């Protein structure tokens with residue numbers, strides 16, 4: 088069913104009782120050409136591009152709960168391509184380009200809103216680092232503007248400029264950055280993939296990977312064994328658990344990251360702002376809630392909820408930046424299980440097990456990567472070769488030492 092103004096009007100006439108489900112609910116078949124484990128944005132996008140770009144049809148996406156119940160439906164929805172390293176910037180800029188055409192591609196309103204992303208700087212050294220990053224972005228075809236304090240004041244007059252412990256000196260602005268509605272991205276990819284024959288199987292947990300003579304045979308699931316020539320893992324914080332059943336020990340730690348939403352208030356933040364002297368980022372949703380977050384909790388966990396200390400930490404950073412939010416009430420908070428890699432960059436690669444492919448290490452930046460991650464993972468699975476924008480995302484970089492450490496902080500997930 089194509090969504091359009093006409094179909095909306097037509098269905099209104101019948102009281103909206105004739106809409107068909109956006110995707111089917113098929114029983115798993117005994118065998119597929121490709122099985123993607125994980126029904127988050129990355130898994131579903133991979134299935135979509137495998138079908139659309141590479142013409143594969145016998146594909147299943149296996150999800151242990153409901154699609155989008157992982158990080159895809161739990162993030163603060165920021166999209167941007169403001170990276171420094173040659174391993175990262177072309178990839179994230181490719182993702183940004185895919186975001187810009189996504190709604191037309193999927194025929195689905197993913198509420199992609201290019202409202203801008205502004206990273207504030209608070210010292211001369213930080214300004215120089217941002218100038219360098221902005222130059223790297225522009226060399227890769229992305230947009231970047233370095234603003235001074237007066238320009239930031241004009242844009243965001245409500246920040247604390249007078250009494251701040253770390254005075255705001257300016258910011259690096261990417262106007263094409265912004266937000267997208269996370270659930271809608273999941274639903275849009277699911278609907279488009281289903282429309283091309285992909286089986287999306289919910290309530291189907293992958294319990295282990297079956298291998299023979301170093302080759303993948305399929306996956307054991309809570310709904311029985313499913314044979315597959317190729318298996319792709321897109322399980323975020325659970326990737327290392329499932330991969331261990333195939334004998335792989337990954338350079339990934341699972342950590343909790345929390346997100347926060349306030350009560351709805353009148354619109355006053357029309358962009359995404361990040362604090363440069365602490366870990367805090369904020370935007371305002373279309374319903375008026377302030378959507379914000381900060382650091383990971385800092386301990387390993389598989390729980391989708393976090394602890395109290397980080398709430399205080401994040402709110403303190405928010406108050407330091409914009410004291411006027413002090414009387415806004417916090418409405419909701421939750422956590423997601425992050426797949427933190429040891430250099431802060433992702434892995435999209437083959438594995439020592441033939442037919443087993445890996446998509447992980449998204450840290451807290453994987454939502455913005457969803458389209459390119461799906462595109463590049465599909466490319467790898469279909470052709471056996473990495474897409475040119477994802478060439479640096481090799482698994483063996485942790486053995487060879489050619490890491491892609493964007494922040495230069497080493498194997499310290501809390502600092503990435």
Ligand SMILES: Cc1cc2nc3c(=O)[nH]c(=O)nc-3n(C[C@H](O)[C@H](O)[C@H](O)COP(=O)(O)OP(=O)(O)OC[C@H]3O[C@@H](n4cnc5c(N)ncnc54)[C@H](O)[C@@H]3O)c2cc1C
Nearest residue numbers: 127128129151157158159162163165293423452453454455
């Ligand atoms: C609080 C928070 C804020 C964030 N903010 C941002 C942001 O602003 N911008 C940004 O770019 N990124 C952000 N991120 C990161 C981003 O959400 C993730 O990197 C991205 O969504 C990862 O997508 P995914 O599809 O790989 O993972 P997920 O959406 O987690 O998908 C993995 C799926 O696998 C399923 N699964 C797990 N184990 C099994 C199993 N054994 N069998 C079958 N299925 C299984 C899970 O249920 C889940 O649905 C944030 C994350 C969190 C938690």
